[in-house]
Structures are given as structure tokens and as C-alpha cells.
Amino acid sequence: MTDLAHQIGTFITTEHSNRATLLPATSVEAVTGRFDVITLADVVHHVPPAQRPGFFASIAQTATRTGCQALLVKDIQPGGLRANLAMWGDWYTTGDRQVRQLAPEALAFPGFALTHTAMPDHPNYGAVFRRADGI
Numbered sequence: 652m653t654d655l656a657h658q659i660g661t662f663i664t665t666e667h668s669n670r671a672t673l674l675p676a677t678s679v680e681a682v683t684g685r686f687d688v689i690t691l692a693d694v695v696h697h698v699p700p701a702q703r704p705g706f707f708a709s710i711a712q713t714a715t716r717t718g719c720q721a722l723l724v725k726d727i728q729p730g731g732l733r734a735n736l737a738m739w740g741d742w743y744t745t746g747d748r749q750v751r752q753l754a755p756e757a758l759a760f761p762g763f764a765l766t767h768t769a770m771p772d773h774p775n776y777g778a779v780f781r782r783a784d785g786i
Contacts, residue, residue, distance in 0.1 A: 653677050679713045689714050690723040695758065697741075699749045704759070711760040714782075722763055722780040727752045734774040 652660050653674040660673045674682065689710065698706045714722060727734050729752035741750040755768045755778035763780040770776045 653679055653682055679709055682713060682717065684717060686714075686717045686719045688721045688723055689717075689719050690725070692725045693727070695724060695726045696738075696750050696752045697747060700751055703753075707758065707760050711762050714760075715762060720782055722760055724755065724758060724778045724780070726755075726776060726778075728754055728770065728774040728776050731774055737774075 652671055655676065655678065657676050659675045660668075660671060663671050691710070695703075695706075710722065713719070727737055729738075734752055738750055738752060741747045752774075755776050756765060758765070758778065758780070760780050762783055764783040765778060766781045767779040768776060769778075
């Protein structure tokens with residue numbers, strides 16, 4: 652688990668903690684190793700809109716560098732009461748006023764194509780991006 656924050660993984664139970672490697676205060680560019688999948692869970696809506704192209708590019712570059720074939724994204728579809736409540740919660744509870752939700756088809760990871768989406772718990776969605784070159 653990689654995050655720029657200094658404290659991460661507090662929700663991981665003791666029984667699963669041995670299955671997770673925590674890399675607090677670590678940029679994705681510093682991650683090493685080989686990965687089949689990179690997962691972004693409730694991250695994209697926290698990235699300021701002006702910084703999203705660079706963020707998407709850095710994730711795609713890290714995926715390519717680590718041999719990753721797929722990106723899994725869990726985030727929140729904008730619009731509707733539950734999505735707005737989640738956004739307002741971020742704005743007014745955490746103070747993160749830059750939060751802006753993004754639909755899965757608006758995500759753009761260079762070299763990756765959106766192949767599947769699911770929304771079993773609207774407005775939460777899951778999206779799968781696979782390497783566009785098929786390598």
C-alpha cells in the first residue's frame with residue numbers, strides 16, 4: 652500500500668496485516684517490484700482536476716515499469732444524493748475542498764483502455780483498465 656500520507660493502513664485488521672506492505676510517505680514513482688494489478692481505491696476524486704493528467708500518466712508509467720497488465724479503480728460516480736453526500740463529507744468533514752468526482756469513462760491512463768465497469772453499489776463503481784498494446 653503506497654500513499655503520500657504519513658499514516659496509512661490503519662483499517663487493516665491484525666489477521667491481514669502480514670499480507671500487506673505499507674509504504675507511507677512514498678510516491679508511486681518510488682515503488683519497485685513486479686505487479687499484475689495496481690488498485691486505486693477512493694483516490695481519484697481527491698486528485699485536484701488540474702493535476703489529474705500528470706497523476707494518470709504517473710500511474711500508467713509505474714504500471715508499465717512494473718509489468719502491470721491491469722489497473723482497477725474503485726471510486727464514486729458524480730451526481731445524485733449519495734455522491735453529493737460523499738463529496739460534502741470530504742469538503743466539510745476532512746476539509747478537502749478540491750474533491751471532484753469523476754465518471755469511469757473520464758479516467759485516462761495513457762496506454763491503458765477501459766474494458767469493464769460495474770456499479771453494484773451506486774454511486775460507487777469499479778473499473779478495469781488493461782494495457783492497450785496487449786503486452
